[in-house]
Amino acid sequence: MKSHKMPVQGYWYFLMNGGMTMQRNILKDTLLLTAIQMLLDGMGLLLNIFMTKHLGTEAIGILTLTSSFFRLLSVIASGNVFLCASRFISEELGKGQRNPKKILMHCMGISLLMCMTVSGIVNLFASQCSSFFLQTDVLTNSVRIMTAILPLLTVTACIKGWFNACCQTGICAISDIIDCVARTICMGIMILTKNQTEPEELCNMTIIGTIAGTASALIFMLCSFRNCHAVATGKASLSLKEYFILALP
Template sequence: MTIRAGAIIFVKALGLLGKIFMTRTIGTEGVGLYQLAYSFYGLVLMMISGGLPTALAIYTSKSPGEGKTLLKGLSLIILPAGLLFSLMIYLLSVSIARLLGYPQLDFAIKCLAPAVFVVPLLGLLRGYLQGNERYGVIAASEIVEQAIRIGLLMLLIPFFLPAGIVLATGGAMIGTSAGALTALLFLIACYWIFRSDKLAGSVKLPSALADIIKVSLAISLTRLLIPISDFLDAIVIPNRLQASGLSSVEAVEVLGVITGIALVVAYMPTLVTSALTHTMTMKMSADWSRHKFRAFHRKSNQAIETGWVWGIVSSLFLFNFSSEIAGYIFDVPEASTSIRALSFLPLLVGLREITTSILWARNQKNTPFTGLAVGVTVNFVLLYILVGIPGLKLTGIYMGIIALELIATLFNFKALELFSYLKTRGIVFLMDILFFAFLTFLCDLISKRVASSLLNTAVEVALYCVCSYVYLAYRYANLRLKT
């Protein structure tokens, strides 16, 4: 599990490195175009595979032998579906680019078409291996995929850039397909190496496939909402910004700043909670199915409190150092306001992801779907109404994004009856807030005594990180003793 969590962190760090490189080479306009194309790509992927990888992982963890048979059966469904979607996207790329509102994205969408065929198969194979707890193999494949993707991105953007930002954006997409294909070939080789470890079990394939597809649909309904929301945001935000008086280039630049910089930075800390949910979901699901409720609640409480403390640490870090992140790292000082406005997303997103995993482990899949559905609806309404108003352009975007995550998190909390739990732990949570508020004040006070601006920032960051690490270690040790 530690390997898996470490791989997720490393992969996300590589992704951040790639986004920084893109921002510094093709600017916020290029990043905005990239985000537009990628939002469509994410939606298509979810439509093809949905929750099948997760459903297969859950089924395989309970019946390892039967998982192999189901993997083969599901592959026969995913393979033609992925091929069909891939061909359609390639042939209809011009129409899709027009639908997105930027016809110049034709080349970028063509470059993504092969990935639409490969990635669903890759996800399915990872789901099977996750059910067999082959976390090391999965981690290696994710690192291979991301390394190829970011490596080619850094090579091809400068190669295509003399021909214009549009072609450079398309060149960045080539790495996505190449990375996915390399990772798939790697996992196929690993699958054959480990094929004799688990003998295929006797399973009635039609009924088993029907069961796993039902579970997948329940998961898909929840997971599909985020790609739908991203896709709608990518279309609505530039459209409404233009209605408020901005040009098409200015609108896509704003999209690049918010979705390509601010949201990337805001979601970066959630890689810790993502790693936590990836490694805890299977174990919590197994505990619940075996009626080990005490162990289940112990793991759940540990996950929630870890997510809470980490969310406070990372959110206050982004709030305090938004200017330094925007200026020193991305070289886009104007992104500072957006980073600060969305700085508390790590707390909300982390708690939403953790509570969603707990509800899924308890077979309560309707609540996460309902909460996200309401959140996505409110987000869309706020974006459509507020972004078109000249004085509320950015405020409307911030409000929509935060409302989505807040509403979804509150729905999960209510279903898990966590509000009563928060009351019993209220003093502890209040101490967390007071400690980090004091730490923020202390860092600012000490850094002001340093003459150099860059050294000032370095001292402040170092002090904040060291003190946060010590406090996190203390809280986690106490939590383990308590549970």
């Protein structure tokens, strides 16, 4: 039987066009994410100017400190789930027999388990965390409230990792914009309607703004989830135990 081989020119044409397409996609995504990041940084700067004008520099210092502690807490609780979800789901999508949604469920399960564990520990030592990280004892209740919304942040990071793995960078970018806009509007309204200068009030304002932004972004991504076609063709390549072992740093 005569075999049909692609000529050398055909291979060269295929590789060049495939490489050019990939290069264009990477360039497009890079430019998009850079533009979005610049927009978000600009909005954050304007919000800081607005808050400084209405609340004063001391209040901004408290807000910055609580926001930094909150971000640290969310990273520890979720175990950087966004990167894990992006990595393992993208690897699953590249396999012949795959079930990417099962990997997403593994990711959520392990991350939520870790989140609950960290939340319980922080709740137990909320007073010590408030004294050490926030330099005051009056934010103990606020620290406990922070731990209550960590699961929301974890689930949102998982879903965003899903879209990133599916090369839906536009959805990730829009969700970041929605998060920032909702957070900014919520905090702006609270600043204008209430003269909040006490540390606990400022911390709670940060928490409420975070809930508003994260929940808005999550709702948008869940509405877009059905449009992301990642069809299962068989069993997942990783069991829950295998995922847990590989996800460990």
